[in-house]
Amino acid sequence: MMKKKALAAYIPVTLACLPACSITSAQAQLPAIPSISNWIDYRASDGSFAIRFPGTVQVRPWREGALPATHYLTGTPDEVYSVTVIPLPQSTRGGRSAADVAREFTARSLAVMEPNGVDFDRTEACFSGTPGRRVQASVPVNLHYVARICTTTTAVYRAEVVVSRQRWTTARPRVDAFLESFRPTERVAQR
Numbered sequence: 706m707m708k709k710k711a712l713a714a715y716i717p718v719t720l721a722c723l724p725a726c727s728i729t730s731a732q733a734q735l736p737a738i739p740s741i742s743n744w745i746d747y748r749a750s751d752g753s754f755a756i757r758f759p760g761t762v763q764v765r766p767w768r769e770g771a772l773p774a775t776h777y778l779t780g781t782p783d784e785v786y787s788v789t790v791i792p793l794p795q796s797t798r799g800g801r802s803a804a805d806v807a808r809e810f811t812a813r814s815l816a817v818m819e820p821n822g823v824d825f826d827r828t829e830a831c832f833s834g835t836p837g838r839r840v841q842a843s844v845p846v847n848l849h850y851v852a853r854i855c856t857t858t859t860a861v862y863r864a865e866v867v868v869s870r871q872r873w874t875t876a877r878p879r880v881d882a883f884l885e886s887f888r889p890t891e892r893v894a895q896r
Contacts, residue, residue, distance in 0.1 A: 737781070738759045738760070738780065738781060738784050738876075738879060739759055739760065741757075741759075741878070741882045744757040744758060744759045744760075744886075745757065745758055745759075745760075745762075747762055747777075749790070750764075752890055753790060753857075753859075753889065753890060754790070754862060754887065754888060754889045754890055755886075755888045756788060756864065756883070756886050756887045756888065757882065757883065757886035758779050758786060758883075759780065759786060759879065759883070760779040761779060762777050762778070762779050763778050763779065764777050769789065769791045769810075769813075770813070772791050772793065773791075773792065774789050774790060774791040774792070775789070775790045776788075776789050776790075777789075777790075783868065783869040783871075783872050784867075784868050784869070784872060784876055784879070785867045785868075786865075787865055788862060788864045788887070789862070789863045789865070790861075790862055791860060791861045791862075791863070792859060792860050793806065793861050794858070794859050794860075795858055795859075803856035803857075804828065804836045804856070806836075806856045806861060807828075807836055807837050807854045807855070807861070808838060810854050810856075810861050810863060811826060811838045811840050811852070814840065814850075814852060814863065814865070815840065815842060818842060818844050818850050819845065820842035820843055820844050820845075820850065821842075821843045821844065821845055822842065822843055823841070823842045824841040824843065825839070825840065825841050826838065826839075826840045827839055827840075829853070831853065831855035831862075831887065831888075831889060832855075832887070832888045832889065833889075835855045835857055835889050836855070836856045837853060837855040837856060838853070838854045839851075839853050839854075839884070840852050840854070843870070844867075847869060847870040847871070848867055848868065848870060849867070849868045849869075849870060850865065850866075851865065851866050851868075851880050851884065852864065852865035852866070853865070853884045857889050860889075862887070862889055864883065864884055864887040866879075866880045866883055868880065
């Protein structure tokens, strides 16, 4: 069974309300995810990526293992949307290709999630041919996890959504719209 602490890394909106409130009261306090036509166009303050977010974006310092990162998130406890930016210049990758780095970060994400099963894990180029992967998995605590991992010359980006299983069918168009809107604006990694 997945450790709650490990899962907590993927549901930061839920954690923001703990221990002061329960999931039920948090849901009552947070607005529903708006229709896709009402989402905001968001550009990172450093200009490294653009995406359409369904609500106000919180920006937090983050850690990806030993690596510093920045985490952008929004959503509700039932539907969390986030982008994690992990600075990782080509010069620090030990000769690994961008595709290998994307595969490694996908494996890391899945290891933390300890899924019941992986629906798919495939190579999928991000915007402008940026090397990447797309993964979808079911998580033991009644969640679906979907992510797009992209590797540029200076960073690894993980756009991801965690959705409660009961909302999966209605959330699926929003999940796809979110992941498809992700655009790294840096140069494409060549290796």
